[in-house]
Structures are given as C-alpha cells and as structure tokens.
Amino acid sequence: xxxxxxxxxxxxxxxxxxxxxxxxxxxxxxxxxxxxxxxxxxxxxxxxxxxxxxxxxxxxxxxxxxxxxxxxxxxxxxxxxxxxxxxxxxxxxxxxxxxxxxxxxxxxxxxxxxxxxxxxxxxxxxxxxxxxxxxxxxxxxxxxxxxxxxxxxxxxxxxxxxxxxxxxxxxxxxxxxxxxxxxxxxxxxxxxxxxxxxxxxxxxxxxxxxxxxxxxxxxxxxxxxxxxxxxxxxxxxxxxxxxxxxxxxxxxxxxxxxxxxxxxxxxxxxxxxxxxxxxxxxxxxxxxxxxxxxxxxxxxxxxxxxxxxxxxxxxxxxxxxxxxxxxxxxxxxxxxxxxxxxxxxxxxxxxxxxxxxxxxxxxxxxxxxxxxxxxxxx
Amino acid sequence: xxxxxxxxxxxxxxxxxxxxxxxxxxxxxxxxxxxxxxxxxxxxxxxxxxxxxxxxxxxxxxxxxxxxxxxxxxxxxxxxxxxxxxxxxxxxxxxxxxxxxxxxxxxxxxxxxxxxxxxxxxxxxxxxxxxxxxxxxxxxxxxxxxxxxxxxxxxxxxxxxxxxxxxxxxxxxxxxxxxxxxxxxxxxxxxxxxxxxxxxxxxxxxxxxxxxxxxxxxxxxxxxxxxxxxxxxxxxxxxxxxxxxxxxxxxxxxxxxxxxxxxxxxxxxxxxxxxxxxxxxxxxxxxxxxxxxxxxxxxxxxxxxxxxxxxxxxxxxxxxxxxxxxxxxxxxxxxxxxxxxxxxxxxxxxxxxxxxxxxxxxxxxxxxxxxxxxxxxxxxxxxxxxxxxxxxx
Numbered sequence: 001x002x003x004x005x006x007x008x009x010x011x012x013x014x015x016x017x018x019x020x021x022x023x024x025x026x027x028x029x030x031x032x033x034x035x036x037x038x039x040x041x042x043x044x045x046x047x048x049x050x051x052x053x054x055x056x057x058x059x060x061x062x063x064x065x066x067x068x069x070x071x072x073x074x075x076x077x078x079x080x081x082x083x084x085x086x087x088x089x090x091x092x093x094x095x096x097x098x099x100x101x102x103x104x105x106x107x108x109x110x111x112x113x114x115x116x117x118x119x120x121x122x123x124x125x126x127x128x129x130x131x132x133x134x135x136x137x138x139x140x141x142x143x144x145x146x147x148x149x150x151x152x153x154x155x156x157x158x159x160x161x162x163x164x165x166x167x168x169x170x171x172x173x174x175x176x177x178x179x180x181x182x183x184x185x186x187x188x189x190x191x192x193x194x195x196x197x198x199x200x201x202x203x204x205x206x207x208x209x210x211x212x213x214x215x216x217x218x219x220x221x222x223x224x225x226x227x228x229x230x231x232x233x234x235x236x237x238x239x240x241x242x243x244x245x246x247x248x249x250x251x252x253x254x255x256x257x258x259x260x261x262x263x264x265x266x267x268x269x270x271x272x273x274x275x276x277x278x279x280x281x282x283x284x285x286x287x288x289x290x291x292x293x294x295x296x297x298x299x300x301x302x303x304x305x306x307x308x309x310x311x312x313x314x315x316x317x318x319x320x321x322x323x324x325x326x327x328x329x330x331x332x333x334x335x336x337x338x339x340x341x342x343x344x345x346x347x348x349x350x351x352x353x354x355x356x357x358x359x360x361x362x363x364x365x366x367x368x369x370x371x372x373x374x375x376x377x378x
Numbered sequence: 379x380x381x382x383x384x385x386x387x388x389x390x391x392x393x394x395x396x397x398x399x400x401x402x403x404x405x406x407x408x409x410x411x412x413x414x415x416x417x418x419x420x421x422x423x424x425x426x427x428x429x430x431x432x433x434x435x436x437x438x439x440x441x442x443x444x445x446x447x448x449x450x451x452x453x454x455x456x457x458x459x460x461x462x463x464x465x466x467x468x469x470x471x472x473x474x475x476x477x478x479x480x481x482x483x484x485x486x487x488x489x490x491x492x493x494x495x496x497x498x499x500x501x502x503x504x505x506x507x508x509x510x511x512x513x514x515x516x517x518x519x520x521x522x523x524x525x526x527x528x529x530x531x532x533x534x535x536x537x538x539x540x541x542x543x544x545x546x547x548x549x550x551x552x553x554x555x556x557x558x559x560x561x562x563x564x565x566x567x568x569x570x571x572x573x574x575x576x577x578x579x580x581x582x583x584x585x586x587x588x589x590x591x592x593x594x595x596x597x598x599x600x601x602x603x604x605x606x607x608x609x610x611x612x613x614x615x616x617x618x619x620x621x622x623x624x625x626x627x628x629x630x631x632x633x634x635x636x637x638x639x640x641x642x643x644x645x646x647x648x649x650x651x652x653x654x655x656x657x658x659x660x661x662x663x664x665x666x667x668x669x670x671x672x673x674x675x676x677x678x679x680x681x682x683x684x685x686x687x688x689x690x691x692x693x694x695x696x697x698x699x700x701x702x703x704x705x706x707x708x709x710x711x712x713x714x715x716x717x718x719x720x721x722x723x724x725x726x727x728x729x730x731x732x733x734x735x736x737x738x739x740x741x742x743x744x745x746x747x748x749x750x751x752x753x754x755x756x757x758x759x760x761x762x763x764x765x766x767x768x769x770x771x
Contacts, residue, residue: 002387002451003380003688004681070379261767276770278756281763288762289699296678297671303379318671370667371660377670378643378657 004299006074014074020051021082027348030205033085038162039207040086048088049117058095062111069240073247073302077295080251083355085205087122087159089248089362093241094121094167101184101225101233110165110186123241124154124168124187124211125234131156132238132364134231135178139213141170141185143227148172148185148218153210156361160196160209163189168211169234170218172227184230186222193217203354239316242363243301246323249359250295253330256352257287260334267339274337283333290326297322314376321369327356381681383455390452394459397432402463413727413740415587418466419544425466426473426499435473435497438626443481443493450688454629461633469541472496472503474626475619476549476568482618483566483607492547492568506536506550506569506593507616513538514757516551517561517613521595523552525609528602530554530567532575532595538751542578542591545571549619551612552595566612568604575599585743620753628700629684632677635704638711639673642666645738646718656718665714672707679703702758705748712742 006014024044033039048054056072058064065071072092079088095114098106113119130136139152150170160166166187173181189196193216201208225233261284264275274280301319304312331353335342342349360366383391406421429435437456439445448456477496480489495501512519521534532552542548548569555563571578575598580588607615646657646666656662679700715738716723723739725732732739749755763769 001380002383002454003685004678005379005685005689007379257767261769265768265770273770275763278760278763281769282756282759284767284769285702285759285762288767289703292699293672293675293679293703296682297675299379300381300674300678303381309381315674318674321667322671322675367664370664370671373667373670374663378647378663378666 004296006070010071010074013071014078016051017053017075017078018081020047021078021084025082025084027083027351030083030085030351034204039159039205040162045086045120046117048086049115052115053088054091054117055095055111055115057092058099058111058115062099062107063115064095064111068306069243069302070299070306072244073298076244076247077251077254077298080248080253080355080359081255083205083252083351087120087162087207089241089244090122090158090163091120093237093244094123094165096240097123097167097184097233097237098186098224100236101230102186103225105221106186106224114165119164120159120162121165121167122158122160122163123237124157124160124166125238126154126156128153128155132368133178134182134235137169137171137178137182137231139168139170141172141183141218143172144217147220148183148223150185150187150213150216150218152213154213155210156199157209157211159207160189160211161198161207165189166211167224168213169230175228179231179235181228182230182234183227184224184233185218186224187213187216187218188222191216201358203358205351205355206358238363239313240305242320242369243298243305243316245359245362246294246298246319247302249323249327249356250291250298252352252355252359253287253291253294253327256331256334256349257284257291259349260284260337263338280337283337287326287330287333290330294319294322294326314373317364317369317372317376320364321366321373324360324364324366324369328353328360331356383451387451387455391455391459394434394456395463397434398459398463398465401428401432402465403428406464406466413735413737415589419541422466422469423499423502423544426468429468430498435499438473439477439497440481443477443489444497450684453626454684457630458633461630461637464637467630468499469502469544471505471541471545471549472501475505476503476547479549479566479606479615479618483615485603485606487603488568488606501547502541502545504539504542504545504548504571504591505619506539506542506548508538509535510537514754517559517564519551519553519564521550521552523554523565523567523600525554525602526599529599530565530602530605532567532569532598532600534595536593536595537581537590539578539591539593540589542571542593543580543588545578547571548576548593549606550593551616554612555610557610561613563610564612564616565609566606566615567600568606569595569598569600573598573600583744584746585740587744628680628704631704632673632680635673635676635708635711638708639669642669642711642715642718645715645733649718649720649722649733651720662714662718665717669707669711669714672703672710676703676707699758699762701752702755702762705745706755708745708748712738712745715739716742 052065055064056067060066098110127136141148141150166189168185168187172183175181193214195212197210199208264280265273267274298319301315304315335349341347436445437448438453441447509519523530523532551564554565557563575596577594579592581590581592582588647655649656719733722733727736
C-alpha cells in the first residue's frame with residue numbers, strides 16, 4: 001500500500017531514540033567529550049547497545065534486531081540532532097560489511113560482539129592521495145602463505161583509537177580498472193605494525209585518525225570474501241553509509257534551525273524580535289524547505305536500499321549530495337543569524353557547523369555524488 | 379514506508395493508460411511544443427470534454443457531485459499516467475478550484491446549477507482575485523460591491539485572470555465593507571461574464587502570449603444568490619479555493635518535471651560546444667545532477683503530502699513548501715536550459731536557427747511568472763515562517 005511515511009514502530013523508535021539522546025547526549029555532554037581521551041562515553045555506548053541500536057541492522061541469528069535501513073535512517077536523524085560523539089555510523093557499517101561480505105565464521109565471531117556493545121568497529125577506506133573512490137585504495141597487500149602483508153596509509157579513519165576492529169580496504173592486485181583488485185580485510189588495530197595517530201580534526205566530537213600500516217600481517221581467516229573482489233561489497237556499504245550520513249545531516253540541520261527559530265522570538269533588535277524581520281524569517285523558511293526536501297530524499301534512499309529498488313544507487317547519491325550541501329549552508333547561515341554570540345565558543349552553533357563539515361566529507365561530498373548521478377543518468 | 383502499488387492499483391493504471399493512448403488528440407501529438415496559444419486553448423477545451431465522455435472528468439470529485447470518488451492513490455495514478463503521456467492539462471479553474479470551493483461552501487442551488495456543466499466541460503471558469511493594487515496583499519483589494527435590493531452592484535478592476543478571454547463565468551472577491559482587519563469585509567461571488575458592464579481584456583505578457591487578462595467591472599449587477607457563503611465572509615471561502623490550488627493540482631507535476639528533466643538531458647547531449655556535447659562538460663553535469671536531485675526531492679514532497687492526506691491528517695508542512703519549491707525548481711531548470719543553449723538561447727520561435735523551435739527560451743520567459751503567480755515566493759516564505767515555524771510577525 002502506497003505510503004510515504006514511517007510506520008508506528010518507526011515512530012516509536014524515533015521517540016525512544018530522541019528521548020534517550022535528549023536526556024543523555026545534551027550539548028553539555030558533547031562538550032565534555034571534546035577533550036575526553038576516548039572521545040566517546042563507554043557507558044553510553046553500552047546503554048545504546050542495551051537498547052539494541054548497535055545491532056539494529058544485524059540479523060537476529062547473530063543477536064541483532066534484523067531491522068531495515070529505514071529504521072537506521074530514523075535513528076541517525078536523531079543522532080544528528082544530538083551531535084552524537086561516538087562511532088555509531090562506522091560500527092554499524094562495519095557490521096553491515098561483515099554481514100554482506102564476510103564468511104559464516106567471521107559473522108559468528110564479530111556480529112554478536114558488535115551488537116552487544118563489546119566491540120567497536122570502524123572503516124578504513126580513504127588514503128592521503130585519494131578518497132571515496134576505488135582509485136583511492138592503494139595500501140599494498142602482498143600474498144603470503146598464511147595471509148596478507150599490508151603496507152600503506154589510511155586516513156580519516158573515524159575512532160580508530162577506540163576501535164577493536166577495522167574493516168580495511170587494501171589493494172591485492174592492479175586490475176584493468178580501479179575497482180578490480182581491492183580486498184576487504186578485518187584488521188586488528190592492536191596488531192604489530194599498526195600505528196594510530198589522532199588527527200586534529202575540526203569536529204572534536206568526532207575523532208579522526210591516521211592509520212599507518214607497516215607490513216601488517218593479516219591472517220587468511222581475516223580476509224573478507226574473495227580476494228580482489230572487495231569493491232562490490234564496499235560500494236554497497238558506502239551507499240548505505242552515505243544515506244545514513246545524510247540522515248544525520250538532516251537531523252543536525254533540523255535541530256540548528258529550531259535553535260535559531262527559538263532565538264529569533266526572544267532576541268530584540270530595533271524594538272522587535274529579530275524573527276519578525278524577513279531577512280531572518282525568509283532565511284529560516286529556506287532552511288526549513290531545504291531540510292524537508294532533503295529529508296524526503298533521504299527517506300526514499302533508505303527505503304530504496306532496504307527494498308532493493310532499481311534506483312537505489314542513484315537515490316543514495318541524491319540524498320548525500322543534497323544533505324552535504326544543505327547542512328553546511330544551514331549551519332553557516334544560522335551562525336550568521338545568531339550574530340556575535342554565534343561566533344563564541346560558549347554558543348553551541350559551532351558544534352553543528354563542525355559536524356556539518358564532517359558529514360559533508362563523509363562517504364563523498366556533494367560534487368562527487370552529483371557526478372555519480374550524472375554518470376548513472378547521462 | 380511502502381511505495382509499491384497494489385494489483386488493483388496496477389489494474390486501474392492499465393485502464394487509464396489504455397484510455398489515454400486511444401484518446402490523445404492527434405493534433406496535440408504533432409504540436410507537442412504547444413508554443414501556439416490558440417492551438418493549445420482549442421485542444422484543452424476539447425480535452426476537457428473528452429475526459430468527461432471517457433468518465434474521467436470527476437476523478438478528484440466526490441460521488442455525490444457526479445465525481446468518481448477515486449482514492450488519493452488512484453488520483454495519483456491517473457495524473458501520473460496523464461503526465462507520462464504528455465496529455466493536455468485542460469482548463470483547471472472549474473474542476474480544480476471553483477468546484478471544490480462549492481462542495482465546501484456553496485448552497486445546494488449553486489451546486490446544482492454550476493457543478494454539472496463544469497464536469498461536462500461546457501462552462502469555463504476563471505479566477506478574479508488579484509488587482510493592480512492588491513497582489514501579495516490580497517486582502518487590500520478595492521473592487522467594491524454594494525447591495526441594491528436582491529442584487530450586488532460591482533465596480534472595479536481585476537488582473538492576472540488566466541483564460542478569462544475563454545471563460546463564461548468568474549469567481550471573484552469584492553469589498554462589501556470597510557473593516558479592520560481588511561479581510562473581514564470581503565465577499566466571494568460568482569459572476570456570469572456576459573453580464574452587462576463586464577469587460578475582459580487580454581494582457582500581453584513578456585513572451586508575447588496573452589493568457590492573463592484584465593477584467594473591468596462597471597456597475598455590474600449580480601443576483602445576490604450568487605454570493606458563496608455569506609456577505610463579508612468571502613475570505614474564508616477563498617481559503618478553500620487557495621488550499622485546493624495547492625493540493626491535488628500537484629499530483630501530475632513530479633512526472634511532468636521528470637519529463638522536462640529528461641528533455642533537458644537530451645538537450646545537453648545534442649548541444650555541442652567546441653565539438654563536445656555539453657553532457658560531457660563537468661559544470662553542466664553538476665548542474666544537471668542538481669536539477670535531478672531537486673526534481674526527485676520534489677516528487678517525495680508530493681508523496682509525503684499525499685501520505686499525510688491518506689492518514690486523514692490535515693495539511694502538513696509539506697503542503698506549505700510544495701508551491702514554493704516547485705516554482706523555484708522549475709525556474710532553475712529553465713535557467714539551466716539557457717546555459718546549455720548558450721548563444722542560441724536568445725533565439726525564439728520563428729527563427730530557423732532556434733533550437734527546438736525556441737521551446738526553452740519561450741518556457742524560460744513564460745516561467746518567470748511561476749514564482750509570482752499563486753502567491754509569490756516571498757509570500758510563501760512568510761507563510762512558512764509565520765505558520766509553520768511560528769516566527770513573530
């Protein structure tokens with residue numbers, strides 16, 4: 001039956017997640033994480049696991065909830081509102097990669113531990129000379145008798161310092177095209193030869209690291225799927241990750257808009273609340289339109305992924321291109337509307353602007369995704 | 379979320395598709411550019427009658443008024459198929475605007491008299507709301523009516539009345555009292571355009587078409603039973619008209635814009651600059667992709683509005699942004715077509731060198747009205763700010 005709306009369970013999920021995060025992930029809490037050594041709260045991580053969120057996408061046979069991309073979309077919007085300081089997206093996408101591309105032993109080994117909150121996982125794709133595309137993957141893996149030996153550098157790896165598992169893309173062969181010869185491996189970040197260096201990222205509520213791999217040994221049991229065929233899995237995972245990053249952006253933009261709308265009713269200038277001036281009102285209206293239009297594209301993209309629609313890939317790029325642009329634009333314009341207070345550390349709007357910049361770059365920026373749309377369409 | 383249709387829905391879709399295929403006027407197929415206003419008007423009038431003969435005229439109307447009482451999803455399917463076939467839109471003021479207004483606020487006599495001929499396509503209606511000094515600020519309208527026995531006597535001027543030169547009747551708003559606030563002294567009345575004292579004058583627009591008209595009322599005597607609702611309560615009646623203007627009218631638009639988009643892509647593929655098709659130019663590709671993003675997102679705005687209605691909820695925030703988003707999106711697409719055509723975008727219909735007979739620049743000019751007509755983009759943003767976001771006035 002045709003219905004472009006959340007069902008009752010999804011509405012319930014939305015309320016539960018929002019209420020948990022409003023209680024536990026206030027901006028005061030986010031600020032305590034900015035200079036926390038972990039960059040996330042293990043206690044909150046465990047609570048989220050207990051609520052089932054870390055296993056939302058994991059099949060029930062591996063102790064997950066077996067829910068869909070639409071459910072994840074609902075959750076991610078709320079996390080965007082809260083500027084969640086934790087590698088939720090990467091952990092969920094790592095489990096997605098393992099479920100899609102791993103073997104039964106790997107699924108049994110990792111998925112229940114991710115769902116239970118015991119294991120934080122992340123994704124290592126980008127490198128210094130390239131990002132977001134197959135051509136970026138150049139960390140060299142050499143075949144040895146009992147596994148691979150990997151040398152290279154992975155960049156912008158979220159929360160590598162906190163992770164117990166890294167789903168890492170490496171190059172096992174030079175193919176005719178860049179998508180051939182990529183292999184996904186399950187890397188132990190504590191393994192010999194791995195050096196993790198935190199990067200001084202603008203969004204301190206989302207830790208990014210550099211991963212130096214110097215002859216790191218990957219046992220055969222940690223290679224995912226067929227060697228050289230990793231891109232097919234990674235591409236699917238990155239589509240989903242792009243949709244979910246877009247959902248997070250929509251949530252963040254929505255919350256930032258609520259903040260300026262509230263302020264515009266209270267702040268008086270020239271004897272009137274600033275919200276009565278069209279310079280502010282029309283800007284807010286435009287941001288509202290952007291948020292609602294993007295939300296529709298993200299909901300559709302999530303549904304398309306979940307239902308295997310023919311345009312699932314295009315719609316993921318539609319969602320991510322749109323969301324990348326609108327969140328940055330909204331955060332910048334809202335900061336401007338706050339005036340001087342918006343430029344202070346004390347005010348929360350910069351947390352949103354910085355998260356907007358993080359999400360803009362996650363899993364492809366707007367230009368990349370627009371070019372993907374053009375490539376699939378024209 | 380579920381965007382699939384039931385087997386019954388699909389069967390219905392087949393029926394509509396088959397009917398359109400058999401009935402689409404030959405003349406329309408050959409003059410698909412529809413650049414000729416006269417041809418377009420003639421076809422639209424014939425099409426309305428044809429829809430009636432086929433039993434489709436009342437697709438959006440309740441059964442009690444002779445309509446089909448189709449579900450929202452069936453209406454969506456119907457309009458989608460019409461759009462896919464590039465079918466004419468017909469003249470929508472009767473079925474789309476005054477009809478639904480009469481369901482909500484008309485007297486039994488008014489319904490009996492006016493609804494059947496609207497459905498048959500026998501009587502054409504136009505709208506008389508805006509005035510030279512009352513556009514966005516519609517409540518400040520100055521056309522007046524005084525009560526003289528069992529008649530209203532109208533004096534004043536209306537403007538932007540689309541298709542008034544074809545119309546038989548007008549639904550119009552006039553001032554019957556000087557009140558504060560101004561909208562409490564307005565009356566909604568139906569006027570036969572053949573009444574002595576009514577003058578209709580087409581207004582030449584920037585692209586040389588003249589769909590809009592000016593209308594002059596000079597001592598026009600209208601029977602008082604033609605008032606819809608009560609004297610001085612016309613503003614609330616007009617809200618039914620305007621709400622309708624912003625709802626079912628949109629069902630065909632996602633597909634119509636998708637077809638425009640495909641056409642724009644073809645234009646880029648076929649237009650070469652320095653020996654290379656513009657579909658390979660990275661800047662044009664970015665802009666086309668952005669248009670694609672917006673057309674897709676518009677589709678979902680419409681879907682969400684439909685779903686809100688299906689759930690029996692009032693008009694949600696999606697409806698408030700429909701008109702604004704659509705008109706801005708349309709203009710951006712038209713602007714992109716100008717960029718793709720480059721210097722050829724200067725050439726209009728009639729020039730042998732014009733691309734596609736000057737279709738895109740003609741549409742570009744014509745659609746400068748999109749963000750003005752039916753509530754300017756500035757007014758739409760006020761509505762969103764005031765009513766949706768609750769910002770101070």
